[in-house]
Amino acid sequence: MSSSPRPAPRLLQTGPLVPSLAEPLNARYTVERLFDHPDPLTWLRAEGARFDGIACSAGLGFSADLLPLLPALQVVSSYGVGLDKIPQDALRARGIPLATTGGVLDDCVADAAWALLMALGRRVVEADAYVRSGQWAQDGLNQFPLGRRISGARLGVVGLGRIGQVVARRAAGFDMRVAYHSRRPVAGVPWRHEPDLCALARDSDFLVLITAGGEATRHLVNAPVLEALGPRGYLINVARGSVVDEAALLQALASGQIAGAGLDVFDNEPAISAAMRAAPRTLLMPHIASATEETRQAMAQRVIDNLDAWFERGELVSPAL
Ligand code: NAP
Numbered sequence: 001m002s003s004s005p006r007p008a009p010r011l012l013q014t015g016p017l018v019p020s021l022a023e024p025l026n027a028r029y030t031v032e033r034l035f036d037h038p039d040p041l042t043w044l045r046a047e048g049a050r051f052d053g054i055a056c057s058a059g060l061g062f063s064a065d066l067l068p069l070l071p072a073l074q075v076v077s078s079y080g081v082g083l084d085k086i087p088q089d090a091l092r093a094r095g096i097p098l099a100t101t102g103g104v105l106d107d108c109v110a111d112a113a114w115a116l117l118m119a120l121g122r123r124v125v126e127a128d129a130y131v132r133s134g135q136w137a138q139d140g141l142n143q144f145p146l147g148r149r150i151s152g153a154r155l156g157v158v159g160l161g162r163i164g165q166v167v168a169r170r171a172a173g174f175d176m177r178v179a180y181h182s183r184r185p186v187a188g189v190p191w192r193h194e195p196d197l198c199a200l201a202r203d204s205d206f207l208v209l210i211t212a213g214g215e216a217t218r219h220l221v222n223a224p225v226l227e228a229l230g231p232r233g234y235l236i237n238v239a240r241g242s243v244v245d246e247a248a249l250l251q252a253l254a255s256g257q258i259a260g261a262g263l264d265v266f267d268n269e270p271a272i273s274a275a276m277r278a279a280p281r282t283l284l285m286p287h288i289a290s291a292t293e294e295t296r297q298a299m300a301q302r303v304i305d306n307l308d309a310w311f312e313r314g315e316l317v318s319p320a321l
């Protein structure tokens with residue numbers, strides 16, 4: 001007698017996902033969307049026992065309140081690498097493995113940090129506006145404000161994890177002097193570890209933030225760090241808005257205490273403050289550091305690969321917990 005095929009595992013989708021992920025996910029699994037329900041917790045109290053896995057994104061994550069309502073939960077697969085919106089402690093306590101897209105997006109996030117760094121230093125966006133507005137024709141040659149030299153400059157990297165190491169590696173092509181800050185020195189890398197973040201800021205022309213987010217790094221970059229970075233120092237943040245004390249940053253930009261900032265991430269994104277939108281000497285991006293066609297496709301595929309590996313073999317391709 002042939003056994004009937006096993007039903008597809010049931011996934012709870014906790015927030016919106018890009019179509020390049022949602023569509024293949026729906027084709028392979030039985031997926032239900034928590035956020036379609038007006039009172040999600042009441043619905044989960046009745047239905048939660050049916051779910052084997054969670055599919056979520058790093059940007060939205062999900063609340064720890066969901067977990068007690070999911071007694072059969074086996075695995076969580078997240079689109080992205082940030083863990084700041086994922087209830088890591090509660091997952092760990094239940095022994096539920098978490099997969100992210102760690103490693104898949106390193107190059108593109110590092111490239112985006114470099115795009116901000118180069119554009120800030122060489123005033124690319126201002127220069128474009130200057131030419132288009134006709135101001136160049138009015139001023140004549142060589143009137144546009146001078147930029148800053150990138151080659152040979154000093155790069156400080158805050159957080160030398162997967163992405164931070166790629167940011168640092170790229171600097172070799174620009175003959176830059178690189179140092180980094182993290183809680184623990186990283187073995188086997190050629191760059192100097194600086195345990196004092198103010199000292200690193202003081203010694204940097206460009207300070208790139210690519211630490212983890214969450215409580216441990218909240219306002220790591222505060223008024224004293226910005227003061228140390230100084231009027232010739234640029235801040236680049238591709239980590240999380242919470243890593244920077246935004247009020248102190250706005251103050252430092254307004255007073256000229258730092259040279260400028262390139263930001264991909266913010267407090268309260270996407271509804272960032274009016275003060276931030278109007279801040280001088282800033283380049284702002286809408287949290288798109290990983291957003292290339294190639295990388296976003298690879299991230300979607302990795303979310304699925306992690307789920308398939310779990311439900312087929314009890315393993316994860318890129319475990320984070
Ligand atoms: P990772 O490999 O886990 O590296 C995280 C780094 O942060 C490590 O070097 C860690 O070193 C450091 N760190 C953690 N807590 C710290 C603290 N309190 N003080 C100083 N350093 C600290 O992570 P990753 O894959 O490189 O990603 C890093 C972060 O980038 C993610 O968590 C995410 O928030 C952000 N990200 C943003 C985008 C975007 O679109 N803008 C895209 C991808 C990722 P120690 O533990 O030794 O301190």
Ligand code: 8YV
Binds near residue numbers: 081
């Ligand atoms: C994505 C990110 O924009 O990986 C992360 O932590 O911040 C970005 O890659 C995000 O995950 C999409 O929700």
